[in-house]
Amino acid sequence: MSCTVLIVDDSKLARMSVAKSLRSLHPDWTHLEAANADDALAQVRKHKVDLALLDFNMPGRDGLTLAAELKAIDPSLPLAVVSANHQEEIIRKAQEIGAVFLAKPLTEKVLAEYLSGAASRRNAAAKE
């Protein structure tokens, strides 16, 4: 099933890189981009989003805060918080919110594993 993935990162380079991996992994999927938490919320309200990848380190509200806000809108939305900082605290908080922690830079392999898991969970949830 085709999915819509929301990529949130203040770095356009990071968004381009994830989008590129995404295109090669799932050419039929679509992606949306947002440069900050507010853009991300606007995208989620406007479009049907199946998956979101959130950068942790962003100006304004960080990825964890955004993850909590997104969960409030759609509790079943699979989320991943992506960061190059591997502090236990961030990882623990991500888990508390119900998001998966992924290390930056996001390699195609890591992304592929995460996406297959998340998409199948999303589909399973949709069928219930």
Add this chain to the structure above:
Amino acid sequence: MNDLLQQFLVESRELVAQATDDLLALERTPGDAARFDSAFRAFHTLKGAAGIVDFDAMARALHAAEDALARGRGAPMPPAHVGDYLSCLDQVIQWLDHLEASGAPPADAEARADLLVRRFAEAAATPGDAAGDAADDTEADLWVDGLLAAAGEARAQARTALRLRPAEDCFFRGDDPLAVIETLPGLLVLRLEPAGPWPPRDEIDPFACRLVVLALLSAPEATLASHLHTVHGQMDVVPLSPAGPQDTAPSALPAAARALLEAQLALLSDRGAEAAAGRIASAGRLAENVLRRVGAAAAAEAVARAAAASAAAGDPGPLAAAIRQALAGATQAPAATDAPRAAAMADTARTLRVDVARIDALVKLTGEVTVAKNAVGHIARLAQTGTDLPALAARLKDQHALLARLTDELQSAVLNLRVLPLRHVFQRFPRLVREISADLGKPVRLVTEGEATEADKAVVEAVFEPLLHVVRNALDHGIEPPARRSAAGKPAVATLRLHAARQGERVVIAVADDGGGIDLPRVRRIAAERGVAGAEAVAALSDAEAIDLIFRPGFSTAETVTGLSGRGVGMDAVRAALARMGGSVAVDSRTGHGTTVRFTLPFTVMVTRVMTVEAGGQAFGIPMDAVVETVRVPRGRIVRVGAAAAFTLRERTVPLLSLARELGGPADGTASAEAQVVVIGTDGQIGGFEVDRLGERLDVVLQPMDGILTGMRGIAGTTLLGDGRVLLVLDVQEML
């Protein structure tokens, strides 16, 4: 260059600018938490960006910087650390420049990253860490020995041993320790061992990780750090065979590259064969490409230089020697850093990054032009039927007006493609001013204004050097030492203002200091001493004219040539550089209050307003901004001065040149009773060109001379006339 790399360059430069800004602010107010966070984020994002494009050396250096920043969080930043971080950013800029010019990181990037990593490590060294390491030593040996014993042949290559004890709940944290180990560079041996005795079978928790991961790697320890901090748990990394740090030099070429280079050597040594020049050229190019491909940029440059030398001498010797040296891995230290820099500048001028909106504007205009073309076609068909000519003429006139507007718009849209903000230049100054001011012991506050002002890319790129020179002068000569400033009742911290603004078709960049102003008596004295002008002439000059002395060749007011200003370029070089861009420089000085140097530059260097003239039966263009006036001079008033001629214009003697003769043609036209003269003024010099006829005034897009005509003197460029003829536009400055 792919789009990711393009974006990397754009984004990294922005981040460097942001971080520089923040660091300089932190230097003023070391406890500013918002600035600290911003700087931290910039370093962090830069590190991430480097990771995305696989620029490991840069990622490593920035990781070290970020770690150092993280350690210092919450405390005011010591000024010495600001310098460390700025040096790191400076290195990043150099890497970006190299990457932009050649598409690959420089060969010495790893070594330079090591230096930075060490610098940050030294700044952070605490005795506590060392004690902790020492305690583990004896135990460490055991597992490393076991691993090496099991390694077999791979043992010789092993540089690092690694032991990872993942946290028991690592699977729940989204960790995949094995996947991480798999991504490590140079994995030679991988062993999994139980972390301890296995519990009874019915008590085993299948979701708990009870493994120890042991690995031997051929990569040195320093290159692993950026991979390893993704895993959680206890980790031991032991460097092996520390005796060979020189091995880290990127000397080993891949086998394929080696074979190709050796084949070129064989080709070059084949003295019997014909066409030596062709062989030198092709072997040189291939060797250079091979070396560039494997990232040995320094060696590639050496080969390129040697190939040029070989081609010039017709002797394959230098090239063969350079290839042999590259094979031996003897990459020369990059002593001549200036040369690649200059090459980089030249290269970047040929590629262009363009805002999408500007392309969109072009696409839209193209559409409108097509519509206009169709309308004209329709009118043409109507004209063929020959009906109602006055009505057709009116419609044709309308369409012509429309097309005229569209071509104007199209022209400015195209020129806009070449536009860059001056930020590109200004952003380099905070760090430079900081360094210079520290060297001189003169505290300076730099204020930049109007960074968003745009100018032609060629102008923006060429203006850095002259601007830097003027800024150096301001700091070196203009701004007084703090003590003298205080004595004069001025704030001890001087202010240097860099200001840019668009004024019509011109861009004005001003460098203003609040120093002592230009010491005119001294300028006069020195000008006389150095023979820049005669003593009497100097004395006769008004103050405004005396200031102009600093632009004369051979003038330099520094009594002792300092490392900063005394680089053999004076203000005359600044003036010449600006003239080449079609700009000018002016100085305004108020004794005791400061000096302002103002560059006036064309917004674009492409459109030139020219006057066409005819001489010797050919049409030439003369740039309008050089034309003072046109006069008709009766032959009787032309005086012969030796082989030359001159005439008097408003009590000023003007040398007269025959344009036709100057350009090597026959000097006819003397038959007429009056000479048609175009009076040209540039750089305060004045001269007259006799021409046969004056033509019209045109706006032309000047094409620089290329191919074999590059560097032809006296010609600024060419343009195509409406009737298809080529118009040569004269470089009158060169001719006077």
